[in-house]
Amino acid sequence: MSSAPPWEPQAILEALKADVSQLNPDGPVLARSIVGRHTLVTSFLLSTFYALSRIIFQVSIMGEDGYFQPQMRKVPTGELMQPSRKTNGYGVQAEDTRICVVMVGLPARGKSLIAQKVVRYLGWLSIPAKTFNVGQYRRSNTxxxxxxxxxxxxxxxxxxxxxxxxxxxxxxxxxxxxxxGTIAILDATNSTKDRRRWIQERCDAEGIETLYVESKCDDGDLIMSNILEVKTTSPDYKGQDPEKAAQDFRNRIKNYEKVYETIDEDESDMTYVKLINVGKQVIINRIQDYLQSRVVYYLMNLHLKSRSIWLSRHGESNFNLSGQIGGDADISDRGEAYARRLPELVKQSAGDRQLTVWTSTLKRTIQTARFLEYEKLEWKALDELDSGVCDGLTYAEIAEQYPEDFKQRDDDKYNYRYLGGESYRDVVIRLEPIIMELERSENILIVTHQAILRCIYAYFMNVPQERSPWMEVPLHTLIKLTPKAYSTIEERLKADIPAVSTFREKGSLAKHQ
Amino acid sequence: MVIATVGLPARGVKTRIFHLGDYRRATLGPGKEVPADYFFVNASPESVLLRKRILKKCREDIYHFLEHENGQIAIYDAVNPLSAGRKTLAKEFAKHNVQTLFIESHCNDERIIEENVRNVKISSPDYIGWSDEDAVKDYLARINARIPHFETMEEPDLHFIKMINAGERVVVNNCAFNYLSQRIVFYLLNLHIKSRQTYFARAGTTRDEDSYKADASLSAEGEDYAKKMADTLIRHREEERERLIKRGGPDVALKPLTVWTSTRRRTIETSTYLASLGYRVRQRSQLSQMNPGVCEKMSEKKIRAEYPEEVSKHEADPYHHRYPRAESYHDLAVRMEPIILELEREENDLLIIAHESVLRVLYGYLMACNAIDIPGLEFPRDEIIEIIPASYNNEAKRIHIPDLPPKIIPGSPEDLQMPVPPSGTASPFSGLGTPAGTMTPTGDGKGQSFLPLPLRRPNVTSNPSS
Structure with missing residues (x-):
């Protein structure tokens, strides 16, 4: 081992050499086709991605081809081993990061839709985000x-x-x-290299990171359906004939097309993600930090297929009857009736669509879902908010035994964490992978608990944190959410099976109101 | 391939790696009498035949693994330079109902390539006894033999992930909404050279009865511990810095230290002293200790008496099974996954103050421990663990905290008194945010399927629409 200090590139390289040479040393293998850190990557991948079904990884080396593509841009020496950070140097933390997400793409490529979803997602995670729509600034004049x-x-x-x-x-x-602010989204076509460079310079000067998100689409049908569905309802065409509006809009796109420059090698120093034909191909370039990778990961999971999400609480449980919170009780007779009625209710709402049912790991959701003839998955993350020491108590008992806590919870229900338990904020953090999975999936029916349902609902319906913990979500009701371009449509189906109300207004002790 | 060296055995879900090169060596025997033209495009008919035979054997083994050994992921490690060959391969596997995902590492930076050839390839068994010069020459000849026929992945219909120049750019094709590829990309985006230190410390001891639900505050001893722990760590960091300067390192300031705690009071309170010194403390709810559920503090005997059914389920699958209202090790690992990713990304030095069960999982991850060993890892309170980054296997060092009362030193006495996972059943890092293999008893007494998102939908009987 060299005696160079460990932070020197040579020392790191030395260490890499030593380690890489221990690998199973045959023919071209992913891990060895590149220096060092991908040995980590690969080993990590291998040791982590077990839970997938029959997929063959096909590992190939293609390191050699550099010899016949020498014209490609080269990585400057020395940069490989160190994370290159423009603004977020050592000592700056994730929460100090400021990122400008710059949308790039012709009109009707879903830029605003993406922007709007990212803002909602980040807002739900308490990461302050805001869209700056250039069109709106322009509209004030024209x-x-x-x-x-x-x-x-x-x-x-x-x-x-x-x-x-x-x-x-x-x-x-x-x-x-x-x-x-943490993340700003600059929503405009930003279609020329000059414009993008200018934004980059402005942001660099302010110490703001940039992440370009290009949505590129050459599927005519996709574009047309977007134009008809979204754009002709745009404020630019207020009160105009939709056919004419669509035609004008197509002309407008043509004008953009004349100057449109896609992100290419000239801009390979920039951090960008390029989404081609709604995720058919994704190119990710120079992602610098965790928050950026989170945004990119979210973008990769978005799709535009129409689908619905059904939400239901479990059937009335014995704890609901006695007014106790938490626990792992069985469902009551009326809860059982709801469980039996649920398949019919779902059929009524979903028709012949094939769904997947997600439940928590607690008895009452599993029992409620057991007559549904669909594939089922249990998620620990869908378990009810952990009420810690108050588990199994009634609200009246909590008010009596933990009066301070009871009051504090009413004052700030979103942030209040039960002694030894969780807060709504904690629940949102643990639900984040669920939301990611939901974005990726198609038709899903979730049978879960009141607090969990409130959080999931808040994500789709954009309910602010002050209100979401107080929303009324009655038992024995199936909620259908259908995400559309700019909003989510909600329908509620009542099962017409009586149940106690578990809703508690602020300050109230009421067991069953 | 790398899995063997890292040492995290594929437990929980079965994965196996098939190196074509191993098949070549095995077929040819130990003499390494590779025909001179074996690697070349215009090889003699005998060599072509040999290549085909080796390939066939390898493929058959993959099918066998997937069809008859409950294998779930096979990793087929070969060059696959030609587009036509790749298409055939994908088609071939598709016939057996196997999905193919290609991963290409594409590099056009000559510096990286040459380093790689020099440092890695020539240490291959193919080149034992060769001089470096000759080995490099031969290897480059092999490469050159392929170059005119090498086609980078551009097939629009195949599923592939292409990494360019060591992850600087990643291209993901036709993998939209494929769970595995999305995860891979996310990992690729988050891994970087870990040129910083990670420290683990236990929380201090608490005042009252120390049950999970009670979430007690620190005792006076606990607070004393918090101070001594912090002072020891600060002193240690300063000493390390001085030591490096003496050895010729640059006189730079220490990297900022960030402290992560769980949201449990004892960990937060253990960090209070550090916070008062100006260190930034972040509370992470995912770092909370494993929930012991209803069996907390019960003796094994009592658990066996009260939950005989649960015990037998636990013994059948101790890694995934969870006692009533408790978390399994699997649950804990899944819950901590976002933390692990963020840990990979963190650029500051990091002190994690957490419960022993959490430290076990984190340590197990960073040190690539066998899952078998993870439940048995010990973190006595008088030691701070320092993880020293290295590119492949990190090193761990234990820093002694002096002058602690002996009774607070031992590992968590309040830990579950239930049998912990024995060896060889599952890795702590399967599943990843999915309910893979949750073996909680369902209504009908059966466990859930292992696969979070089956590619082949199970037959749903009595559903007319399916």
Missing amino acids: PTPTAEFFDTSNAEGERLRRAAAEAAVDDMIRWFAAGS
Whole structure:
């Protein structure tokens, strides 16, 4: 081993050499096709991804081809071993990170949809995020522009659009400077390299990281359906004939297409993710920190297929009857009736669609779901909020035994953590993988508990944290959520089987109101 | 391949790696009499035949593993340079109802390639007894033999992940909504050279009866421990820095130290002193100790008497089984997964103050322990564990905390008195955020399937729509 200090690149390289040479040393293998850290990657992958079914990893080496592609950009020497960080150097922590997510793409490529979903997701996780839509800044000057306005040879249009972009970026920088923001999303076409470079320079000067998200789509049908569904309802076309609006919009896109430059090798120094044809291919370049990777991971899990999510609480349990919280009680007779009625209710709402049923690991949800003839999965993460020492008590008993706690919980229910238990905030953290999984999946029916259901519902319906813990979610009711481009449609089906109300208003002790 | 060296055995879900090169060596015997043209495109018919024979044997073994040994992931390790060959391969596997995911590591930085050839390839058994020069020459010849015929992955219909220049760029094709590939990418994005220290410390002892639910505060002894622990750590870091300077290292400031605690009072209170010194403390709910459920503090005898059924289930699958309302080791590992990812990404030095059960899992991950050993790892209170980063196997060092009263030193006496997972059943890191293999008794007394998201939907009987 060399005596170089351990942080020197040579020393790291030395260590790598020593370690890499221990590997099973045959022909081209992923781990050895590249230096060092991917030995870690591979070993990590192998030792972690067990839980998947019959998939063959096909490991190939392609390190050699550098010899016949010498024109490609090279990694500067010395950069390989150190994380390259532009603004978030050592000593700066995740929560100090400020990221500007710059949307890139022609109109009708789902940019605003992505922006809006990312903001909602981050907001749900208590990460302050905000969209800056350049179109809205432009609209204040030109409320209903025609396609000519977007012709790049139209100098006045060009000037106004540039001014709108500047106003949006200025506002964004002010928002960051005010100190409360973590992620800003700059929602515009940002279709030229010049524009993107300009944004990069503005952000660099302010110490804001940039992450470009390009949505590229050449599937005509996809674009058309987006135009008809979303854009013709845009404020730009208020009160106009939808057919005409669509035509004008197509012309507007043509004007953008003239100048559109996709992100390419010239911009390989930038951090970007390129989503091609809604995730058919994804290219991820130079991701720098954890938060960025979280956003990218979320983006990769989004899809536009239409689907619904059904939510139900478990059938009335014996603890519901006695007004106790927590526990792992069986369902009551009426709960059993709901369980028997549920398949019919689901059929009524979902028709012949194939669903997957998710339950918690507690008896009452498993019992409630047991007559449903679909594939079922149990998730520990869907277990009810852990009420710690109060588990098994009634609200009246809690108020008596832990009066301070009872009051504190009413004051800030979202953040109040039961002694030895959890808060709503804790629940949201543990539900995050569930949300990711839900985004990735299609039709899912979740049978779970009141607090959990409130949190999942809050994500889809964008309910603020002050309100979500107080939402009323009655027993024996099936909720159907259908995510649409800009909102989520909700339907409720009552099973018409009586049950106690477990809803408790602020300050109340009521067992059954 | 690497799995063997890392030492985390594939437990829980069966994975196996098939190196084509091993088959070649096995077929040819130990003499290494590889035909001179074996690796070349215009090989003689005999060599082509030999190649085919080796390939066939390897494929058959993969099918056998997947079909008859309950294998779930097979890793087929070979070059696969040609697009046509890859397509055939995917088709071939598809016939057997096996999905193929290609992973390509693509590198166009000559510096990386040459380093790699020099340091890795020539230490292969193929080159034992060769001089370095000759080995490099031969290896480059092998590569060159393939170069005109090497085609990087561009097949739009195949599932593939392409890493370019050591993860600087990642291309994911046609894998949308494929659980595994998404996870791989997420991991790729989060792994970096760990050039920082991680420290583990236990929480201090508590005042009252120390049950899980009670979530008690620190005792006076606990607070004294917190102070001594922090002082020891700060002193140690300063000494390390001085030592490095003496050895010729640069005189730079220490990396900032961040403290992570769980949301349990005892860990938060153990960090109070550090917080008062200006260190940043973050509470992470995922770091809370394993929930012991209803069996907390029961003796094994009592558990056996009161929950005989649970005990037999536990013995059948101790890694996944959870006692009533408790967490299994699997649950704990799944819960901690986001923490592990963030740990990989963290750039500051990190002190984690947590319960012993949590430290076991984290230590097991960082030190690549056998899952068999994880439940038995001990973290006496008078030691801070320092994980020293190395590229492949991290090293651990124990820093003694002096002057602690002996009675607070031993490992958690309040730990579950239930049988812990014996060897060889499951890895602590399967599942990853999915309910893989949750073996909780369901209504009908059967456990759940192992697969979180089966690619082949199980037949749903009596459902007319399916």
